[in-house]
Amino acid sequence: MDDSSSSLHDHLGFWLRRLSDKVHVSFERKLAAFDVTVSQWNVLVTLYRGEGTTVGEIARYLQIDVAAVSRLVDRLASKELVARSADPASRRRVSIVLTNAGLALAPRLLIEADRNDASFFGELSPEEHAYLMSLLQRLDQQADNLLLERGTTE
Numbered sequence: 001m002d003d004s005s006s007s008l009h010d011h012l013g014f015w016l017r018r019l020s021d022k023v024h025v026s027f028e029r030k031l032a033a034f035d036v037t038v039s040q041w042n043v044l045v046t047l048y049r050g051e052g053t054t055v056g057e058i059a060r061y062l063q064i065d066v067a068a069v070s071r072l073v074d075r076l077a078s079k080e081l082v083a084r085s086a087d088p089a090s091r092r093r094v095s096i097v098l099t100n101a102g103l104a105l106a107p108r109l110l111i112e113a114d115r116n117d118a119s120f121f122g123e124l125s126p127e128e129h130a131y132l133m134s135l136l137q138r139l140d141q142q143a144d145n146l147l148l149e150r151g152t153t154e
Helices: 012-032 038-048 056-061 064-078 100-121 126-149
Strands: 083-087 089-098
Touching: 012 038, 012 100, 038 056, 038 064, 038 083, 038 089, 038 100, 056 064, 056 089, 064 083, 089 100
Parallel strands: none
Antiparallel strands: 083 089
């Protein structure tokens, strides 16, 4: 055994994944009471906040593939939380809109998201929170750049 090598607990990736899993599982459990998954919540909140109105726009905003968003929209449509709406200006463009049920549910889910974040990150001061956010965003951008250099994407 080589004692000069780092241990598992010396790796930031270990701690990031561990915390991420805990935050995700907690939020998934809270959303289950509303019959919504975290992935479905991502689409709902994107629509609610006006950050995308088509499957393609939502996929770009969430940085996931179009097929995955299309499946999520199908599931949300089956729950009558979203609907597809033809764009009168373009026969090929289909907008995704929140139904009345989706419009009523989205703010409640945002409250749950804020509560979940507060339970995990409330220990941080506002300055620490902003700093952590900036670090994570910077590292995420760097990871995107590395993946592009290597010719791979997520």
